[in-house]
Amino acid sequence: MRLRPLACLLLALLMMGCGSSSDDLVEAEKPPVAFEGKPDERLVGKWQVPADSSTYTFNQDGTYDFVGKVSTRGGSFDNKFTGAWLVKDDRVLFKDAQGNVVPYVFRIEGDRLTLSLTGSLKNETVMVRQ
Secondary structure, X not given: OOXXXXXXXXXXXXXXXXXXXXXXXXXXXXXXXOOOOEOOOOOOEEXXXXXXXXXXXXXXXXXXXXXXEEEEOOEEEEEEEEEEEEEEOOEEEEEOOOOOEEEEEEEEEXXXXXXXXXXXXXXXXXXXXX
């Protein structure tokens, strides 16, 4: 009779030892977004964000210039930078100087361009052609 509780205890210890602890779990890294596609003539030109007067100039060579306000949790600040852009399917891909690539779903309606960021950072930016 005394062996039965001991056997149950050993079995329980063995089962706990086989499981992984939360320290062993590693969050999978998101794969980088491939920067592939080509510049789209429909986007070439200067676009302004009416809400804050920021401007994007999309050049034919696949570069862009940004001048305007950048919003952060701590507030907004003036900024100016250059990057690269390409279109693949229904997405415009922006690549910054550090090589980070961010895909936006885009929609063009006349002289209005809407860029939508999906996922946990949902955001929509509306621009008007200048």
